């Protein structure tokens with residue numbers, strides 16, 4: 424999920440190919456109904472239409488994957504940012520003065536909760 428622009432370009436190409444195939448398929452199906460057309464065109468047209476639909480689904484899947492990738496990136500960023508912010512506020516335990524690590528600070532109800540690993544005290 425590192426190359427989001429590439430994913431969008433890939434999705435766009437897949438959409439274009441899918442649309443072309445769908446268009447070609449539709450033309451073949453329409454052609455097969457005309458007097459000069461052969462009935463085998465209908466099969467080709469349906470085949471192209473199905474492949475085109477697959478390409479469109481692939482493009483949609485790529486966009487979905489890139490959106491999901493963005494969301495997890497944002498969540499990871501919040502997880503990294505929160506301990507860094509709370510670390511500035513209080514780096515030692517209020518009770519025993521022990522040095523606290525970022526993993527000793529948890530977010531409870533939106534407020535930072537310190538859990539001291541040395542004396543077991545919890546406070547916010």
Ligand SMILES: [Zn+2]
Pocket residue numbers: 516517518519520521539540541542543544
């Ligand atoms: Zn303590």
